[in-house]
Amino acid sequence: MTKEILKYIRTHEYIYNFLRDDSSHYIYLYKDNNYIKVIKRLAKEKYKLRYIDKLQSIENKINQINTIIEVFK
Secondary structure, X not given: OOHHHHHHHHHXXXXXXXXXXXOOHHHHXXXXXXXXXHHHHHHHHHOOOOHHHHHHHHHHHHHHHHHHHHHHO
16 A cells, blocks of 8 residues: 555545444555545445435435425415
């Protein structure tokens, strides 16, 4: 693992927290620096930071608002 990878992990808090929760990924990261892409994808899935997750969150909020409006009619 290079110093650039370590700096990248420290500057991206969600990756840092993901690796603190599941440190088994360090083994693969030491073998292959490109594994950081996999870690980034897994961390975004876990913490729901993908665009799909954000859109689903917005959709859920809109549905809640619609439900509240229907209740007050």
